[in-house]
Amino acid sequence: MSKAGIIRAVAFFGILGLLPLGVKPQWVINLLIFTLMYATLASSWNLIGGYAGYPSLGHAAFFGFGAYFIGIIFENNVGNGYNPFLILPLVGLCAGLISIPIGYIAMKTRKDVFAIVTITLLFMVQTLAYNLRAVTGGAQGKGVAVPPFAPATFGRPFYYVMLILLLTAMGISFYFRRSKIGLSLAAVRADEDKAHGVGIQVTAVKIIAFAISVGIAAMVGGVWGYYEGFIYPQFAVDPLITIGMVLMTFLGGRATLWGPVLGAFILVPAQQYFSYEFGATQFYLLAYAAIFLIIMLVLPRGILPTLTDRIRLKAKIAAEAAK
Amino acid sequence: MHLVIQALILGSLTGGVYALMASGQTLIFGIMKVINLAQGAFVIVASYFTFSLFQMTGLDPFLLIVITTPIMFILGAATQWFLLRPLRPDDAAELSLLVTFAVALGLEGALSIVYKTTLRSIMPGYENHSWTIWGYQVNEVRFYAFLLSIAMLVILYVLLQKTKFGRSVRATVQNPMAAQLLGVNSKAVSAFGFGLGVSTTAAAGAVFGLITPFNPGSHYDLISRLLTIVVLGGMGAIGGSVIAALMMGVGAALVSALASPIWADFTFFIVLLLVLLLRPRGLFGAKVRGAL
């Protein structure tokens, strides 16, 4: 890790770690929790959608899976309030294991087939969430026990768990970049056939990326369900969550370490602001779609890659001039 | 047994409607290799258009298709021209998926603003009429819808096989580069093709609005079914997708009748996975490809 990289990471997590101690208003903490949540989701989506180039549209299904997992286990009692957090690794593991056969089949042929399978998975899980009333409570939703946290600092534990999840997601993202997994994924993204031809463990690296990616999404979903206290199928398995993480990754820059985080830190506050200003959720569906389309058309590569390219180009021109 | 045959009847009739929606989707994929995730949303848009026009004019919903078809065509062609055409070619395939997904959500949002999210139905008065034949119920609307789907598919077939436009389209499907060299304006073909694919949703939307209550979120139910059908049919082969639609219609009706409607969606997904596992090219991919 370069020196600048270490400083950046320490500063980022240091500030975020200290923030709740100084900031008191509940709404700010709430906003920060959602920002961290989306930053984590986007970073996890980036593992498969960015590094591997396989655009998953089904992450919200795993997010919902995590939420219901926690909701079902902790329906009545959360003890001292920290037990659900301790279960999170199990949630991630289960989601990861479930994703292996799905990923194996969906990634066998082509990227668009993968997108089809994942989006179908999303809607199937949504239907199940509505209809398996005995387990999910159906449209009436499922309540989670309320933790005995002090009201003044109620959000704090959730905040820190989200922060740890973000650190995990970014840590894995960083590890991918620095290991042969990331190198292999870059090859797979560029030319999968050729990657086969030079002996890369193509299937394995894709499945690893997908399983870890959805595992993190499920853990985030677990924290979300617990924080919300009530899980409704339309919010737990919501295409908007999928599109949110994709959008943020694209805005910040696919296949970069900081891009998804940057995207989340721009869009989540903006989204909250818009919903505060305009109220109706319908508008924000439309606004979301509009922002997405604009990014795709104007800045398809995202902020960070566009910037680094500029810098690289400038350096090149300067080098040419120096000769 | 009675139950099974009744389900077979219902399933084939429903399958005919899916065939219409899926044939448009397949056409779009065939021409541009774009998976249009907004096809379901376009169907719902058409349902609302039909709903509003029916309320305003009182004309028969089946008649209104004449008006809604050109509107849907323009909507589709505009989507291609303004949102898909400008994408950079090197990642167009991936981005177009996301763009059409965003279009779907945008349409859903727009419809929610205009029509709110309450469930609507198109009710011309005969929507619940049924004939009873040998003790089996045949719903009139579904039957007409089935006939309409067949008629539209025949029109589509004739358009693709017998007209100059159709030849350009088929040439582009088979070899875009060569088609371009032979003077086919591939940009125009793409926009027209997309428009044509979306225009099939006009009839499909009218029918959908007649047989099911709908709201702006209904496209979610449609899209996974449509995509399953497209994959099952061999991605790009219209003939294959029609057969696949009928099979899925019947299959879902059987599962609904024998188990529960909840599992019908689940069936779609499991079938999708099994097909991809055992026959990654779809059930009819190899045979029907190129037949179009």
Added chain:
Amino acid sequence: MSALLEVNGLTKRFGGITAVNNCSFEVQEGSITALIGPNGSGKTTAFNIITGYLKADSGSITFQGKQIAEPNPATLYRSGLSRTFQQARIFPEISVLENLIVASGYSWKGLFGARTTKADRVRAGEMLEEFKLSALADFYASELSYGQRKLLEFASVLMSSPKLVLLDEPTAGVNPVMIETMERHIRARHAAGVTFLIVEHDMQLVMRLCDPVIVLDHGAMIAKGTPSEVQSNSQVLDAYLGS
């Protein structure tokens, strides 16, 4: 000398067209064998089948005395059979050095290890040295010229220390100097014990470099021999002149 690669009765049809028709030939260990023939004679299809990119309708392939039941590109590569592509397929978004490392056939343990280890850099560095690409090591592969890409692809498939390398038109579309460079590298590697099977349209190069020469037409072998034998074979002339 023994046969390193044996192809027996290979057949592949696409719809009504038979691209490879009951084709049999062998590549002797230590040879530079050429596979030539007019356009559409099935050379690339044969390559794709041998390297596991296409499934043959019938026929068998034996590599190093072992019949390969289900050819798979990754497994074959790891067992010492490399290939290059006509269009010089490299990975544009990673560096030149990494293009070599990613092709070095690392183990499962290596997969979880560092992106570039010191040992990787040394090995890849030597290869770059050999191919005179060292100055470009840290450039993105996308910044290379077409000829340099061809060299890079060739160098990268050597990273697995292959026994047999299949080159698909190694000099197509590159300038005369690069053709010479490519020839030099093939000779150097051949001297070091690598066997080659080359599809090539540049007949002068084939005549200089290869022995034996196998001629395909309509998916079947019609001649095999030294360059001069093949040159004087009337059947070969007919095939090329299209009578």
